[in-house]
Amino acid sequence: MTVEPSDETKGPDAIIRVRDLVVAFGPKTIMRGLDLDVRRGEVLGFVGGSGQGKSVLTRTILGLVQKRSGKIEVFGKDLDKVDMDERRALERRYGVMFQQGALFSGLTVKQNVQAPMREHLHLSQRLMDELALLKIELVGLPRDAADKFPSQLSGGMIKRAALARALALDPELVFLDEPTSGLDPIGAAEFDDLIQTLQRTLGLTVFMVTHDLDSLYAICDRIAALAEGKVIAEGTIQTMLSSQHSWVKAYFRGKRGRVLALTRDDRHTPATAGGL
Amino acid sequence: MHAKPGFAVERAGDETRLNLGGDWTLESGAEMERASDSLIGAAAGARAAVIDLANVERMDTGGAWLIDRARKILQNAGVDSQIANARTAQSTLLEAAHWRDFEPPKPPPSHPLSDMLADVGASVVGAWHDLLHGIGFLGESVVALLRALARPHLFRMTSLIYHLESFGLRSVPIILLINFLVGCIVAQQGIFQLRYFGAETFAVNMIGILILREMGVLLTSIMIAGRSGSAITAEIGSMKMREEIDALKVMGLSPMDVLVTPRLLALIVALPLLTFLADMAGIFGGLVVSWGYAGLSPDAFLDRLKTAIGFNTFMVGLIKAPFMALVIGLIGAMEGLAVQGSAESLGRQVTSSVVKSIFMVIVVDGLFAMFFAAIEY
Structure with a gap:
């Protein structure tokens, strides 16, 4: 989320670089030599069938799951x-x-957003309050939501509050795990717009695990498809549509994908009006 | 890598130019906050101020917010202030994080005395509602128990056996241990004090009566309230949190029948059995200490015990046990069903369940003491 000086030209360098990753739980191998790059400033949509290990990959990059072998670099640093x-x-x-948001249920939305600030930064309470409210407004939540507890929020509001907390420290990279799941189509479209607006405003790199074909069409710069423990296809939506891999074909050209594929010409300039 | 946020002041007539430099990012934390505060001081009193961003290396929403806040404060102090030389990305950030009035609304005026009175009133009303709710719940569970008796084929036998094991069998070691220890302590203190009167052997009477009438059942109940009452609240409470209770209801199943009745019955069966074991362990503790500390042989101890206690002494303790179980089970289930959405609420209800059931166990014990005294049993 940091603005780089203009004289320092940033190419499409990889902010996350995964090489030959193997993850296994007991005898069950989930990742079999997976390679993946996430480039600075892009929105990468990560798709895969249920149980193929999309969440496992995210959790491995985040260090929540132990890998068996391979290399993961984040911001150019080898995590090992x-x-x-x-x-x-x-x-x-x-x-x-x-x-599911994973908001701390005993804290209000404002305190949830402040939790990482309190741990990592030495800011005055006034500034933390102001920044928390600013983030809450940026994600399009009403002001009075700040003092509510997660149990008092609707599903869509929980997603927004979780996004506000993810943005609390002005990160350069955000991981979104199925951000639009469980939202109605209007809410999901709004959330897509919100992610895109924030991504542009704050210069974020977004790694997004999703099942939502609309999101993939609307906001993802690149898509990576996971199957059989590997990235089987990677590239823009066009690459996906022209892929010959049977699973990718079924995913993007199946009954649900076909309508979007036909109308995609109308959608190549997605709306930018978000919650700002 | 990381440059401190700072600024240089340039004065030309009554216009002040503030040339910002370094990294205005949250990484700088308090430093950035101080820098933004001194921006205001540096330009105060000038007619106009220009905040120049040309030399700012990096900026994030935190920096943008602080810079725009300083600008706004200067503006309000009558200094005509502007931000200059922002790059496109910085302008976007300043646009997104522009200053807004986040003054919290004034809390309504409070009076300590009336607030305290209101709190007291609210607790009294709360206690009254608790009592009514408790009586209602008791009625509901009695109906559920009778329903189980009327249609035994619908009764959840597996669940009952499972809970008998977890509440009963698995509590046996700890119940035996604490009652044995308490038996030892009571015996030692009794012998020590009665020795002054040369009435050491009367310690046996005291051990027998005290353990059988009061200590056995009381200690067991308190232990079970802490061990099983809390488990009941936590289990039912977390089911409530995850909407599992609602799922049961829409399947046409009553949470009373499925969850509460088996637990309640398991406690009612387990507690008297545990009390019996507790009594035996306590008396055995007394016997061991009398033998070792006062030189009273086991035979003599048992002879003495036979004359000191009757069958009624033993029954007084045992009769109380099912009632204690009922109190513990009802409070545990009630508190569990009162859990709201948050983890904090679950913790609060579990605490409240244990505290309330231990308190009620002692109250019920007191009521029984009065009752038995009145009927001279």
């Missing part, structure tokens, strides 16, 4: 070679939005 302090510094540079 960083010490605790470096790791903490890296963790400050990304935000995570979990599928």
Whole structure:
């Protein structure tokens, strides 16, 4: 979310680089030599069948699941070679939005957004209040939601609050785990717009696990498809549509995908009016 | 890598130019906050101020917010202030994080005395509602128990056996241990004090009566309230949190029948059995200490015990046990069903369940003491 100086030209360098990743639980191998790049400033949509290990990959990159072998670099640093302090510094540079929100149920929305600030920064209470309210407004929540508890929020509001918390430390990279699941089509479209607006305004790199074909068409710069423990196809939506892999074909050219594929010419300039 | 946020002041007539430099990012934390505060001081009193961003290396929403806040405060102080030389990305950020009035609304005026009175009133009303709710719940569970008796084929036997094991069998070691220890302590203290009167052997009477009438059942109930009452609240409470209770209801199943009755019955069966074991362990503790500490042989101890206690002494303790179980089970289930959506609420209800059931166990014990005294049993 940091504005880089204009003289420093940033190419499409990889902010996350995964090489030859193997993850297994007991005898069950989930990732079989997976390679993946996430480039700076892009929105990468990550798709895959249920149970194929999309969440496992996210959790492995985040360090919540142990890998068996392979290499993961985040911000150019090999995660196996960083010490605790470096790791903490890296963790400050990304935000995570979990599928169910994972908001702390005992804290209000405002306190949830402030929780990472309180741990990592030494700010006055006034500034933390202001920044929390600013983030809450940026994600399109009404002001009075700030003092509510997660149990008092609707599903869509929980997603927005979780996004606000993911953005609390102004990260450069955000992980979104199925951000539009469980939202109605209007809410999902609004959320897509919100992610895109924030991505542009704050210069974010977004790693998004999703099942939502609309999101993939509307806001993803690139898509990576996971099957059989590997990335089987990677590229723009056109690449996906022309892929010959049977699973990718079924996913993008199946009954649900076909309508979108036909109308996609009308959608190549997605709406930018978001919650701002 | 990371440059401190700062600024240089340039004065030309009554116009002040503030040349910002360094990284205005949240990483700087308090430093950035101080820098933004001194921006205001530096330009105060000038006619106009220009905040120049040309040399700012990096900026995030935190920096943008602080810079725009300083600008707004200067503006309000009568200084005509502007932001200059923002790059496109910085302008976008400043647009997104522009200053807004986040003054919290004034809390309504409060009076400590009336607030306290209101709190007291609310607790009294709350206690009254608790009592009514408790009586209602008791009625509901009695109906559910009778329903189970009327249609035994619908009764959840597996669940009952499972809970008998977890509430009963698995509590046996700890119940035996604490009652044995308490038996030892009562015996030692009794012998020690009665020795002054040369009435050491009367310690046996005291051990027998105290353990059988009061200590056995009381200690067991308190232990079970802490061990099983809390488990009942936590289980039912987390089911409530995850809408599992609602799922049961829409399947046409009554949470009373499915969840509460088996637990309640398991407790009612388990607690008297545990009390019996507790009594035996307590008396055995007394016997061991009398033998070792006062030199009273086991035979003599048992002879003495036979004259000191009757069958009624034993029954007084045992009769109380099912009622204690009912109290613990009802409070545990009621508190579990009162859990709201948050983890904090679950914790609160579990605490409240244990505290209330231990309190009620002691109250019920007191009522029984009065009752038995009145009927001279």
